[in-house]
Amino acid sequence: MADTSGFIGKPVIRVDGVAKVTGAARYAAEYHTEDLLHAVAVSATITRGKILSIDTEAALAVPGVVHILTHENRPDTARWDLSYRDMVGPPGHPLRPLYDEHIHHNGQPIALVIAETFEAARDATVLVNAQYDVEAHLTDFAVARASAYDPPKRRMGIKPPQPRGDPQTAFATALVKIEAEYHLAAEIHNPMEMFAATVILDADGVFNVYDKTQGALNVQFYLTQVFKLPAKKVRVIAPYVGGAFGSALRPQPSVYLAMLAAKALKRSVRVTLSRAQMFDLSCRPETLNHIKLSADSTGKLTSIHHHAIGHTSAYEDHQETVVNWSGLLYQCANVDMGYKLIKLDTMSPGDMRAPGAAVGVFALESAMDELAYALDIDPLDLRRINYADHDQNDDKVFTSKALRDCYDQGANAFGWAKRSSAPRSMREDRDLIGWGVAGGVWDAPYSPVPTRARAELSHTGHLTIISGAADIGTGTYTIATQIAAETMGLPIEAVTVRLGDSKDPFAAPEGGSMMAASVGSAVQAACQKLQKALFKAARDLPDTPFKGRKFKEVAFRDGQMIAGDVAVPFTDIMTAVERETLGVTATVLSNYLSTQKYISYAHTAVFAEVRVDEDLGVVRVTRLVNAVAAGRILNPRTARSQITGAMVMAIGQALHEETLTDHRLGRIMNHNFAEYHIPAHADVIDLDVIFVDEADTRVNPIGAKGLGEIGIVGTAAAIANAIFHATGRRMRDLPITLDKVLYSDG
Numbered sequence: 083m084a085d086t087s088g089f090i091g092k093p094v095i096r097v098d099g100v101a102k103v104t105g106a107a108r109y110a111a112e113y114h115t116e117d118l119l120h121a122v123a124v125s126a127t128i129t130r131g132k133i134l135s136i137d138t139e140a141a142l143a144v145p146g147v148v149h150i151l152t153h154e155n156r157p158d159t160a161r162w163d164l165s166y167r168d169m170v171g172p173p174g175h176p177l178r179p180l181y182d183e184h185i186h187h188n189g190q191p192i193a194l195v196i197a198e199t200f201e202a203a204r205d206a207t208v209l210v211n212a213q214y215d216v217e218a219h220l221t222d223f224a225v226a227r228a229s230a231y232d233p234p235k236r237r238m239g240i241k242p243p244q245p246r247g248d249p250q251t252a253f254a255t256a257l258v259k260i261e262a263e264y265h266l267a268a269e270i271h272n273p274m275e276m277f278a279a280t281v282i283l284d285a286d287g288v289f290n291v292y293d294k295t296q297g298a299l300n301v302q303f304y305l306t307q308v309f310k311l312p313a314k315k316v317r318v319i320a321p322y323v324g325g326a327f328g329s330a331l332r333p334q335p336s337v338y339l340a341m342l343a344a345k346a347l348k349r350s351v352r353v354t355l356s357r358a359q360m361f362d363l364s365c366r367p368e369t370l371n372h373i374k375l376s377a378d379s380t381g382k383l384t385s386i387h388h389h390a391i392g393h394t395s396a397y398e399d400h401q402e403t404v405v406n407w408s409g410l411l412y413q414c415a416n417v418d419m420g421y422k423l424i425k426l427d428t429m430s431p432g433d434m435r436a437p438g439a440a441v442g443v444f445a446l447e448s449a450m451d452e453l454a455y456a457l458d459i460d461p462l463d464l465r466r467i468n469y470a471d472h473d474q475n476d477d478k479v480f481t482s483k484a485l486r487d488c489y490d491q492g493a494n495a496f497g498w499a500k501r502s503s504a505p506r507s508m509r510e511d512r513d514l515i516g517w518g519v520a521g522g523v524w525d526a527p528y529s530p531v532p533t534r535a536r537a538e539l540s541h542t543g544h545l546t547i548i549s550g551a552a553d554i555g556t557g558t559y560t561i562a563t564q565i566a567a568e569t570m571g572l573p574i575e576a577v578t579v580r581l582g583d584s585k586d587p588f589a590a591p592e593g594g595s596m597m598a599a600s601v602g603s604a605v606q607a608a609c610q611k612l613q614k615a616l617f618k619a620a621r622d623l624p625d626t627p628f629k630g631r632k633f634k635e636v637a638f639r640d641g642q643m644i645a646g647d648v649a650v651p652f653t654d655i656m657t658a659v660e661r662e663t664l665g666v667t668a669t670v671l672s673n674y675l676s677t678q679k680y681i682s683y684a685h686t687a688v689f690a691e692v693r694v695d696e697d698l699g700v701v702r703v704t705r706l707v708n709a710v711a712a713g714r715i716l717n718p719r720t721a722r723s724q725i726t727g728a729m730v731m732a733i734g735q736a737l738h739e740e741t742l743t744d745h746r747l748g749r750i751m752n753h754n755f756a757e758y759h760i761p762a763h764a765d766v767i768d769l770d771v772i773f774v775d776e777a778d779t780r781v782n783p784i785g786a787k788g789l790g791e792i793g794i795v796g797t798a799a800a801i802a803n804a805i806f807h808a809t810g811r812r813m814r815d816l817p818i819t820l821d822k823v824l825y826s827d828g
């Protein structure tokens with residue numbers, strides 16, 4: 083038999099890799115059935131107001147067009163706002179597409195053209211003609227800034243801590259201080275797989291919904307509420323997701339509209355959104371940070387002020403944890419933090435990879451760099467001087483924190499000791515060279531709501547693991563396979579993992595970097611329970627070789643149950659007990675008592691090298707080293723992919739990505755990849771990831787911290803700090819496009 087142990091921590095190749103590269107893995111828009119209808123949404127061309135009338139006559143005359151849905155002829159849906167609130171939606175009034183005549187943002191769906199072919203539907207959309215009563219809109223952050231407000235209802239867990247100490251006096255009397263504003267543009271998630279939903283109505287009247295989602299159970303919950311259907315009539319299936327980064331946490335209009343059409347016509351329907359339409363779904367909010375830092379002459383922080391404003395829509399209060407990180411990353415007795423919102427007539431922003439931290443920690447870590455220069459202390463040393471040994475926001479103990487090792491090992495790998503400290507002091511040919519550093523921090527949550535997994539052993543000795551959790555490209559299939567194979571003592575090939583189906587055991591949407599730890603622990607628990615069930619079945623057999631044995635004396639290895647010199651293959655036990663399959667389900671949940679005392683974060687130290695051609699304004703990120711402390715690394719191969727993917731995204735955040743809105747129209751104008759720039763291969767030169775050892779027995783049963791988001795936190799700050807070191811000019815407005823490098827004085 084092949085290896086049956088030591089899988090956890092090994093770079094096991096993605097178990098879904100072959101299916102993905104051969105096309106066997108199917109995505110939401112790739113499910114087919116006979117008589118499938120194709121639908122394309124018509125988007126509002128105004129930003130705020132009311133639809134007076136919609137003329138669909140010409141569009142209906144297009145050959146192949148079957149029907150056009152608008153707010154005037156849609157089927158009945160739930161009346162109350164609350165029915166449209168999904169498991170992760172923020173406080174407010176969720177958008178109800180095609181519900182009534184009101185327009186809340188440019189690009190809002192106002193009609194759905196349904197046709198025999200995608201092409202006919204798409205062609206007909208341009209013939210749908212809406213008349214509007216246009217109302218004045220506001221999309222300009224700078225104008226709205228004056229009306230920042232405290233959200234009346236806080237999203238769970240997102241309240242900034244109360245001030246501590248006396249930050250005002252400490253700042254006023256400090257020897258060294260800095261004060262600055264840091265602004266970040268709104269970004270769009272832009273996953274590779276586009277949003278789509280295929281609803282296949284079967285003979286039993288069940289809506290089988292193939293959707294692009296991070297949470298099949300969340301979409302099922304939403305659809306049953308909105309369409310007033312029992313759970314058994316709606317099955318949501320999302321085995322493969324081509325990236326999402328938070329954009330598929332909430333049910334998107336594609337799935338709502340596909341269900342609407344399927345219900346109206348009692349037919350199977352697919353809705354696919356265009357890339358341009360995906361710019362009207364969700365975004366990382368535009369964010370402004372105001373930071374003040376002060377220190378004594380030794381570099382010890384004497385005060386931290388961090389106040390941020392993020393944008394939200396007119397109809398919901400999307401909120402993020404932007405400032406709280408500033409109260410826990412460094413030791414400081416005097417801290418003042420605040421977080422407000424402004425309302426713009428845009429779609430609701432949503433969570434995007436490390437929501438809040440990706441913007442707030444950029445500001446803090448840029449400010450720390452500014453303070454380091456004001457103090458004439460090495461920026462890495464400044465961070466060491468202010469190391470925090472416990473969480474001062476909540477007065478809790480870290481389950482583990484190996485950030486010092488990140489500083490040391492990252493600096494070594496990067497060669498930080500060879501840095502010449504003065505700005506503009508490193509040069510090669512035409513290029514100024516800069517080296518910058520920043521820290522990163524992100525939550526390491528563990529199953530705050532129950533996470534369930536099922537383990538089923540067949541009589542052939544094959545193990546199937548089943549959970550409603552998602553794998554959005556992160557590697558969940560692979561780590562679940564490793565954990566199951568190692569726990570049961572089976573080879574990798576003897577394990578199959580099934581994910582992403584709403585009829586399977588409950589798991590929260592894959593988000594917040596909690597899935598590996600949560601579903602991983604659930605899989606381990608299910609396998610341990612299966613071991614017990616198998617042992618009990620074997621021990622209860624007449625003539626059992628395990629007579630008088632206790633469970634704790636038994637090992638599971640090489641597909642066998644072993645006690646002393648007795649070793650019986652699982653298949654023999656299954657045959658003896660006459661079972662086709664033996665299955666158990668386990669549930670895990672974070673321990674409330676433990677979370678009162680302990681808190682868990684993943685940490686990083688990120689080092690960046692840039693080359694800046696000041697004549698052309700071109701910045702190249704020539705090297706990035708990211709040293710990560712995230713507990714036990716379940717699979718260094720998929721883990722590295724998580725971090726490098728986030729580092730690439732951070733290059734985009736630092737240098738390229740921004741929505742550009744024409745405020746006269748209230749419309750995002752660069753809604754395509756020609757004009758909204760994401761990093762290309764030429765922008766990604768040399769990425770290095772180091773995982774430092776971090777043993778953590780308290781964070782969760784498998785000792786792992788999530789890795790989906792931490793890689794982006796701090797990385798843009800390291801790049802901006804490197805640009806300052808290269809040029810002597812501080813860039814406080816992301817992205818740092820070449821016009822800013824040419825003309826801005828910071």
Ligand code: MOS
Binds near residue numbers: 433593
């Ligand atoms: Mo993540 S932004 O929680 O999908």
